[in-house]
Amino acid sequence: xxxxxxxxVVLFGATGFTGGLTAEYLARHAPxxxxxxxxxxxxxxxxxVRDRLVDIDPTLAExxxxxxDVTDAESLRRVAEAARVVAxxxxxxxxxxxxxxxxCARAGTDYLDLTGEPEFVDTMYVRHxxxxxxxxxxxxxxxxxxxxxxxxxxxxxxxxxxxxxxITVDGxxxxxxxxxxxxxxxxxxAFSRTAQASRAGRERRAVEPRPxxxxxxxxxxxxxxxxxxxxxxxxxxxxDPQVVRRSAAARPEYGxxxxxxxxxxxxxxxxxxxxxxxxxxxxxxxKVPPARRWLLGRLASGQGPTPQQRAKSWFRxxxxxxxxxxxxxxxxxxxxxxxxxTAKMLAESALCLALDDGLPATSGxxxxxxxxxxxxxxxxxxxxxxxRVLKEQRxxxxxxxxx
Numbered sequence: 001x002x003x004x005x006x007x008x009v010v011l012f013g014a015t016g017f018t019g020g021l022t023a024e025y026l027a028r029h030a031p032x033x034x035x036x037x038x039x040x041x042x043x044x045x046x047x048x049v050r051d052r053l054v055d056i057d058p059t060l061a062e063x064x065x066x067x068x069d070v071t072d073a074e075s076l077r078r079v080a081e082a083a084r085v086v087a088x089x090x091x092x093x094x095x096x097x098x099x100x101x102x103x104c105a106r107a108g109t110d111y112l113d114l115t116g117e118p119e120f121v122d123t124m125y126v127r128h129x130x131x132x133x134x135x136x137x138x139x140x141x142x143x144x145x146x147x148x149x150x151x152x153x154x155x156x157x158x159x160x161x162x163x164x165x166x167i168t169v170d171g172x173x174x175x176x177x178x179x180x181x182x183x184x185x186x187x188x189x190a191f192s193r194t195a196q197a198s199r200a201g202r203e204r205r206a207v208e209p210r211p212x213x214x215x216x217x218x219x220x221x222x223x224x225x226x227x228x229x230x231x232x233x234x235x236x237x238x239x240d241p242q243v244v245r246r247s248a249a250a251r252p253e254y255g256x257x258x259x260x261x262x263x264x265x266x267x268x269x270x271x272x273x274x275x276x277x278x279x280x281x282x283x284x285x286x287k288v289p290p291a292r293r294w295l296l297g298r299l300a301s302g303q304g305p306t307p308q309q310r311a312k313s314w315f316r317x318x319x320x321x322x323x324x325x326x327x328x329x330x331x332x333x334x335x336x337x338x339x340x341x342t343a344k345m346l347a348e349s350a351l352c353l354a355l356d357d358g359l360p361a362t363s364g365x366x367x368x369x370x371x372x373x374x375x376x377x378x379x380x381x382x383x384x385x386x387x388r389v390l391k392e393q394r395x396x397x398x399x400x401x402x403x
Contacts, residue, residue, distance in 0.1 A: 007035050008354040010066065010083040012100060013090035014038040015045040017304035018114065018144075021343035022089060023049055027056040029383070030351065037064035039079050039086075070096045073103070080107035087112040087143075087350040094120040094193065101128050101139060108135035110353045114346060116146030116239045119197035122204040125365045133364040140371045143349045144342035147243040148368050149317050149385075150262070152377050153332040154244050155369045156387045158254055160330070161323035166257035169244075169321040170221070172229055172265040173236060175337050177313030178305035211249045214256050218245035221261040228320065228329075233263040247369040250362075255323065265318070310336040322395050329390040341385065348379045 011026065013019040023038060030036060040046050046065040053060045066082070068075035070090065080086060080103040090096050093115040104111035105128040115121060121141045132139050142148070154169050161167055218241035226233045241262040248254035305313070313336035321328045334341045349368065353359070356375045368376060381387055 005084050006082045007037050007064070008084050009034065009036040009350045010039050010079055010086045011036070011350075012039040012068065012079065012086055012088040014049050015040045015042060016089050018339055018343060018346075019089035020049055020052070021339055022087070022347050023053060024056060025343045025347040026350075027053040027060055029347065031355070034351070034355075037066050037083075039066040039068045041067065041069040043067050070099045073099060076100050076103040077107070080104045080109045083109055085110040085112065085350050085354045087346055089114055089346070091115060091117075092120075093117050094123075098124065098127070102131075105132040105135060105137050105139060108137045110138045110140070112140050112143045112346060112349050112353070114144040114146070114342060115141050116144075117197075118239050118242060119193055119200045121239065121242075121365075122197075122200040125204050126200070126207060129365040136363045138353065138363055138371050139365040140349065140353070140368055141365070142239055142243050143346050143368055145315065145337040145345070146238060147240040148345045148349070148376075148380070149315065149332045149334070149337075150240040151243050151247055151368050152380065153317050153319050153330065153387065154260060154321075155247065155373065156332070156377060157319040157321040157328060157330045158258075158323070160328045160389060160392065161255075161321050161326055163253050163255055163323075165255060165324040166259075167255040167321065167323040168259045168261075169319055170233075170261045170263065171240070171244075172226070172233060172263050172318045172320075173315070174265045174317075175313075175315035177315070177336050177338055178309050214249075214252070214258075216245055216248045216254065216258045218242060218260045218262070221263055226263075226265070229265050229318065231265050231267045234266055236262050236264050238262065243367050247367045250366070250370045251373075304339060305336075310340050313337065313340075315341070318390070325395050326392065327395040328392045330388065331390055332385065332387050334385045344383055344385070345380065348383055349376060352376045352379055 011019060011023055014023045026036060038046050038049060043065060050060065050063050050065060053063065066079055068079045070076065076099050086100065086104055086109055088100055093113060094117050097113065097115065097120055101111060101124050124139065128139065150171055153171065157169055158167055221233065221235045223232065223234050241260055244260045248258045315337035316331060316333040319330045349372065352372045352375050359375055360370060360373055362370055377387065
């Protein structure tokens with residue numbers, strides 16, 4: 001149905017900080033013959049982005065520029081109907097994301113974003129999943145550091161465990177880097193809308209089918225010392241466990257009884273205390289409108305870390321998976337998590353949906369693993385992200401522990 005569309009990939013929000021990095025990644029790595037375009041609300045800024053891309057690849061001098069705005073439904077309809085895949089970096093998504101999701105769901109166009117906002121993802125499922133199933137569109141949220149390293153990392157881990165036994169996986173995140181204005185604004189927006197997020201979650205649970213004959217859980221862990229990691233494990237209240245749980249619900253490879261827990265790995269206990277106090281204070285402040293406006297004004301849109309700062313940034317996620325009598329330790333690692341690697345993940349996801357054969361047959365709102373699975377895993381490995389097995393060992397049984 002989409003073979004005759006004008007563009008394989010349209011990047012929406014290309015004039016923003018992360019959007020610009022994604023455009024640069026595509027300019028360097030898109031295969032010959034890819035039909036792609038930039039979209040945004042400001043033609044002059046779009047042209048300036050294209051000028052940057054010409055320095056990377058002179059053949060992009062005529063790269064198409066599409067003017068579209070989230071407040072103009074007709075402009076979004078034109079973009080969606082012209083593309084096989086639309087990838088968007090325009091957030092906070094709870095404020096700006098739904099019109100494009102709706103347009104893609106109606107047009108049968110695959111949609112990708114970088115959101116880490118559970119409220120937005122749950123609301124989009126309730127409102128647009130059924131329409132996307134009807135038209136064949138794949139709506140894939142969280143295609144950046146939220147949540148591809150965790151979703152694909154757990155998938156990589158369970159592939160080294162038996163599929164016919166209960167499986168448990170714990171993920172431990174370490175990262176170093178700076179954030180942009182877009183990430184800052186999205187985080188503050190999410191902190192200020194906890195009640196709305198809870199309501200959206202309840203509405204989704206009321207209508208979303210559950211896996212039959214299997215149990216799938218993402219449960220909060222507890223703060224504690226991890227001898228295996230040589231530090232402290234602190235539960236992370238991000239969207240990542242929800243994404244992992246939904247992948248597990250969709251794929252039988254996760255076994256008859258799957259459980260996931262998600263942590264930050266911290267070396268020193270005082271770091272936990274200071275971080276928790278600061279986060280608690282921030283979450284209280286953002287619920288006060290004058291304070292929220294002041295905080296949002298601290299970083300202007302389009303700002304982000306310099307190339308030198310990003311070059312020093314890194315991430316590493318360690319997974320400990322147990323199934324039957326087997327235990328496996330795996331790791332996903334890369335460079336700057338929030339921007340360089342996020343741009344890579346979004347761009348490779350768009351190329352995967354647009355170009356790769358043999359993807360899982362699915363539609364509606366789906367996770368990265370559900371939509372792309374091994375094809376995306378292979379792309380990310382070839383693009384420089386590391387997925388590796390650290391060690392495998394025999395798991396201790398209850399009998400072993402008693403002995």
